[in-house]
Amino acid sequence: MGSADIVPGVSGGTIAFIMGIYDTLIDAIKSFNLDALRLVLARKIGAFIDHVSLRFLITLGIGILAAVFTLAHVLEGLLETQPTYVFAWFGGLVLASIIAVAPKIGWSPLTVIVLIVGAVFAFWLTGLGGLGTGAEPEAAGAASYDLLTLFVSGAIAIVAMILPGISGSFILVLLGQYRTVLSFVTERNFFPLIVFALGCVIGIMLFSRVLSYLLHHYRSITLAALVGFMLGSLRKVWIEAAAGVDTMTAAGAAPSLLMVIVLIVFGFAIVTVLDHLSSGGNPIVRLFVRPRK
Numbered sequence: 001m002g003s004a005d006i007v008p009g010v011s012g013g014t015i016a017f018i019m020g021i022y023d024t025l026i027d028a029i030k031s032f033n034l035d036a037l038r039l040v041l042a043r044k045i046g047a048f049i050d051h052v053s054l055r056f057l058i059t060l061g062i063g064i065l066a067a068v069f070t071l072a073h074v075l076e077g078l079l080e081t082q083p084t085y086v087f088a089w090f091g092g093l094v095l096a097s098i099i100a101v102a103p104k105i106g107w108s109p110l111t112v113i114v115l116i117v118g119a120v121f122a123f124w125l126t127g128l129g130g131l132g133t134g135a136e137p138e139a140a141g142a143a144s145y146d147l148l149t150l151f152v153s154g155a156i157a158i159v160a161m162i163l164p165g166i167s168g169s170f171i172l173v174l175l176g177q178y179r180t181v182l183s184f185v186t187e188r189n190f191f192p193l194i195v196f197a198l199g200c201v202i203g204i205m206l207f208s209r210v211l212s213y214l215l216h217h218y219r220s221i222t223l224a225a226l227v228g229f230m231l232g233s234l235r236k237v238w239i240e241a242a243a244g245v246d247t248m249t250a251a252g253a254a255p256s257l258l259m260v261i262v263l264i265v266f267g268f269a270i271v272t273v274l275d276h277l278s279s280g281g282n283p284i285v286r287l288f289v290r291p292r293k
Contacts, residue, residue, distance in 0.1 A: 002067025028053035083244030092267025118228020126236035154199025
């Protein structure tokens with residue numbers, strides 16, 4: 001999730017969906033409520049830890065932060081030198097996740113309409129801002145920033161980060177804050193990062209309640225919308241991968257079509273296998289493997 005959230009056009013929410021922890025994550029975040037506060041005030045720490053699934057959140061948080069701080073330089077470099085390969089791999093992930101989630105939806109005319117609307121919205125959104133990380137001025141960076149803007153940007157971007165198919169990093173590009181925030185990470189400038197993180201906390205606390213309610217009461221409709229978001233986001237993945245061909249060719253390292261196909265298949269296979277191991281019923285695997293009687 002941390003790796004995905006660094007890349008504009010790829011959503012950490014998609015990775016959570018792929019890994020089968022999406023519902024658990026949303027419910028855990030939502031559980032920071034008045035009941036949790038009462039447990040803390042009553043010094044019932046063990047009950048509080050269980051109530052908010054703190055072990056799960058800490059483990060996940062460590063993984064996300066480790067990826068952000070260790071892979072920011074690596075992914076920044078790969079996006080500059082090998083963008084086609086990066087987006088080919090993520091494209092495989094997204095394609096497989098769409099196929100994995102689709103059978104879990106109770107299909108009806110309404111869910112089909114919701115899926116189409118979600119796909120059109122994501123398709124439109126990923127067409128804004130020139131479709132690339134270069135949408136921000138080159139001068140943007142750690143030298144010039146506004147704390148209120150960082151706070152609000154965090155609150156808005158985190159909503160996108162938790163939604164499959166809508167990239168929080170891409171929202172930061174549209175807001176003109178992507179290079180700024182990434183520079184804080186690579187330069188270990190923690191104070192503005194804390195302000196940005198506070199905005200993220202407020203945004204996710206508010207939105208997780210809405211999303212949890214929708215998943216529990218209107219699950220098929222919500223899943224259809226999320227699959228639509230992922231489907232529409234493929235526009236961003238495709239265009240960035242295609243644009244990367246020109247970038248890599250200009251640098252004298254034209255991408256190999258075979259390698260692109262291999263990476264798409266590799267990303268697709270990862271999601272397919274993980275989904276089959278967690279659910280035992282991935283539709284792609286069932287085409288080739290007979291279920292045991």
